[in-house]
Amino acid sequence: MAIKVSKWKNGAQSPVLFMIDDLANLWHDKNKNGKCDIGEDWGHMGISQNSMWNFLNQNILSKWPNIKTTFFLVVGKRASILSHKRYTYCEDILGSEDFLEFINNLNSRNDVELAYHGLTHGIGGSDAKNFVQEWETFKNVDEAIKTTELGKEIFFKALGEYPKGGKYPGYAYNSFSDESIAKTGFKWWCRHLDFLKEDDSNLKDYSYDLEKFQGVIDIPTTIDGAFYSLKVKQYLLTRKYVKSTLLALLKKRTLEGLIKKRLANQQIISIQEHTSPVRTDDRIQYPNIVTDINNLEHIFSFLKLKDVWYATGSEIAEYNEKTESVDIRRINNHQFRLKLTSRKFIGQAISLELENGKTEEDVRIVIRGKEYPAIKKSTKLVFNVPITDQIYSIKT
Numbered sequence: 386m387a388i389k390v391s392k393w394k395n396g397a398q399s400p401v402l403f404m405i406d407d408l409a410n411l412w413h414d415k416n417k418n419g420k421c422d423i424g425e426d427w428g429h430m431g432i433s434q435n436s437m438w439n440f441l442n443q444n445i446l447s448k449w450p451n452i453k454t455t456f457f458l459v460v461g462k463r464a465s466i467l468s469h470k471r472y473t474y475c476e477d478i479l480g481s482e483d484f485l486e487f488i489n490n491l492n493s494r495n496d497v498e499l500a501y502h503g504l505t506h507g508i509g510g511s512d513a514k515n516f517v518q519e520w521e522t523f524k525n526v527d528e529a530i531k532t533t534e535l536g537k538e539i540f541f542k543a544l545g546e547y548p549k550g551g552k553y554p555g556y557a558y559n560s561f562s563d564e565s566i567a568k569t570g571f572k573w574w575c576r577h578l579d580f581l582k583e584d585d586s587n588l589k590d591y592s593y594d595l596e597k598f599q600g601v602i603d604i605p606t607t608i609d610g611a612f613y614s615l616k617v618k619q620y621l622l623t624r625k626y627v628k629s630t631l632l633a634l635l636k637k638r639t640l641e642g643l644i645k646k647r648l649a650n651q652q653i654i655s656i657q658e659h660t661s662p663v664r665t666d667d668r669i670q671y672p673n674i675v676t677d678i679n680n681l682e683h684i685f686s687f688l689k690l691k692d693v694w695y696a697t698g699s700e701i702a703e704y705n706e707k708t709e710s711v712d713i714r715r716i717n718n719h720q721f722r723l724k725l726t727s728r729k730f731i732g733q734a735i736s737l738e739l740e741n742g743k744t745e746e747d748v749r750i751v752i753r754g755k756e757y758p759a760i761k762k763s764t765k766l767v768f769n770v771p772i773t774d775q776i777y778s779i780k781t
């Protein structure tokens with residue numbers, strides 16, 4: 386019986402990473418009515434009425450409780466897209482007690498991760514096109530490192546721990562940016578909108594698999610939350626639908642087709658979103674959880690029927706590190722050991738799978754007398770076992 390380390394936890398086909406950019410201590414009263422309406426909040430309103438979190442919770446998280454959300458937090462004052470236009474409220478994450486309490490509550494949940502998304506996100510311009518994304522504002526690697534260290538300290542002051550991962554604001558970076566990420570100690574990072582790169586025939590550097598740069602795990606972004614399904618009729622007459630969806634259709638691409646491809650290849654399904662549609666130039670920030678809500682409901686309903694693992698960025702990166710630290714060494718047909726390249730993960734769980742396990746009755750893995758039962762799947766048996774240097778026996 387062939388046994389191997391599962392690519393993903395529980396032997397799932399794909400991990401699902403729900404990524405929401407630009408959590409910030411910010412509210413913009415777009416219609417100037419003096420109160421928070423749905424879509425205006427980037428996080429500042431915490432758990433109050435019409436806040437970003439309440440909207441997300443009521444419409445998505447309470448309906449699909451298995452979802453894990455990774456927020457990308459801008460720790461300083463989030464830059465306005467137009468330099469001459471201010472948000473109604475904008476402070477750094479230490480700027481208000483209520484917000485501090487809110488993000489600490491988020492951070493203590495095991496279905497939420499807070500990751501790093503810059504000190505300011507960038508510098509506003511005279512028009513939207515002139516906005517410069519944060520990592521493109523740095524003159525050299527030292528400046529990038531210094532600013533990122535400063536941002537990490539604000540994160541630490543607010544939350545009592547450092548961020549493990551993050552994302553370049555606007556997915557924009559230059560030749561020395563990666564070095565600044567590696568040298569400031571991040572375990573994982575998001576660099577590419579891979580689903581866009583796929584369209585550019587000149588570029589070959591997109592990948593739907595995890596990659597590594599300078600020791601940092603690069604998690605790809607594979608699904609745009611504002612790429613609408615043809616099955617979600619609410620968007621049929623919107624400009625966004627006509628622009629993006631019809632163009633994709635010409636390339637014979639559908640949302641469901643993209644997700645199915647990721648599943649078939651055991652690749653990550655990482656869904657990109659933003660907290661709010663509101664920008665100071667009055668255009669809609671796409672993708673965003675409010676405008677895209679019907680599409681998100683469709684995506685999560687679709688995924689409910691699939692064998693996926695809902696995970697945060699750090700959980701995906703850590704599972705990947707574990708799989709790279711072990712190698713299966715057969716002793717005989719019924720026994721094997723794990724060859725460990727690192728002892729760092731001893732005692733932690735990893736998923737192993739028996740291919741063509743015929744889902745026989747009562748197959749177990751036994752380690753020092755302790756039995757681990759199988760999770761039965763259609764074509765394989767999966768075992769969640771601890772990483773040890775003991776003998777693993779397959780008991781049938």
Ligand SMILES: [Zn+2]
Binds near residue numbers: 407
């Ligand atoms: Zn952003």
